[in-house]
Amino acid sequence: MSNKYVNGGFYKLLPYLSLALIICIIGVYFANLMFGTNSLSILLELRQKEQKMQEEVRSLTEQNANLQKEFFELKGLEPK
Numbered sequence: 001m002s003n004k005y006v007n008g009g010f011y012k013l014l015p016y017l018s019l020a021l022i023i024c025i026i027g028v029y030f031a032n033l034m035f036g037t038n039s040l041s042i043l044l045e046l047r048q049k050e051q052k053m054q055e056e057v058r059s060l061t062e063q064n065a066n067l068q069k070e071f072f073e074l075k076g077l078e079p080k
Contacts, residue, residue, distance in 0.1 A: 034040060 031038075
């Protein structure tokens with residue numbers, strides 16, 4: 001009796017099965033990178049949000065400076 005697993009049939013498939021497993025693991029890893037909680041799309045969204053917030057800070061800083069200037073001008077006009 002000749003069993004194909006005993007004669008090396010399984011060991012001939014082993015490299016292909018190992019390659020398939022490695023491809024699956026790499027696929028899951030890249031899917032997580034693209035669509036997971038730490039994905040590329042989230043990173044890009046956060047960068048856009050950061051840019052908008054920096055613009056808002058600049059705008060509010062300018063507005064604050066103008067209001068302080070106006071305040072000190074009005075304070076200087078008040079009688080003592």
